[in-house]
Amino acid sequence: MLAAFAMYACGNNSTGAKKDDAAKPATDNAAPTASADPSDNPDYQKGLELVAKNDCLTCHKVEEKLIGPPYKDVANKYTDKDVAHLAEKIIKGGSGVWGTVAMTPHAAVSQADAEQMVKYILLLKK
Numbered sequence: 001m002l003a004a005f006a007m008y009a010c011g012n013n014s015t016g017a018k019k020d021d022a023a024k025p026a027t028d029n030a031a032p033t034a035s036a037d038p039s040d041n042p043d044y045q046k047g048l049e050l051v052a053k054n055d056c057l058t059c060h061k062v063e064e065k066l067i068g069p070p071y072k073d074v075a076n077k078y079t080d081k082d083v084a085h086l087a088e089k090i091i092k093g094g095s096g097v098w099g100t101v102a103m104t105p106h107a108a109v110s111q112a113d114a115e116q117m118v119k120y121i122l123l124l125k126k
């Protein structure tokens with residue numbers, strides 16, 4: 001007669017070792033086309049410097065709406081012909097184009113500096 005064997009019940013999977021850290025995804029995405037990179041443009045660099053020095057970035061971001069419209073949207077709405085007009089708007093402030101919230105005036109900013117900032121913004125066109 002065969003006696004009942006002891007049950008080897010516990011089917012533990014005791015392979016606890018983690019293998020996660022071996023898996024690194026390959027990152028060979030092509031870099032964005034260098035020739036179309038607006039940040040090489042001296043107007044971009046000078047304008048960005050002025051934007052960063054002033055208070056613009058408390059109300060504006062490039063991609064997202066803050067208090068003011070995203071610079072990318074401003075760029076898409078206007079052309080190089082609007083540089084003087086937009087510079088004046090920065091200096092005098094105003095509302096009504098993007099909504100009822102007003103941009104504060106920037107009386108201390110020169111027309112030339114304001115135009116330089118607008119040139120930077122317009123280079124963000126997509």
Ligand code: HEC
Nearest residue numbers: 054055056059067068094095096097098099101102103117
């Ligand atoms: C107090 C918040 C605030 C600050 C600071 C600010 N902006 Fe604005 N900006 C706005 C708002 C709000 C609008 C939308 C105005 C409108 O609807 O007419 C705007 C609109 C603009 C426009 C588009 C104007 C138009 O008529 O379409 C430009 C360009 C611009 N801002 C650039 C700047 C620059 C450059 C600076 C920094 C010198 C700056 N802004 C600082 C709030 C601000």
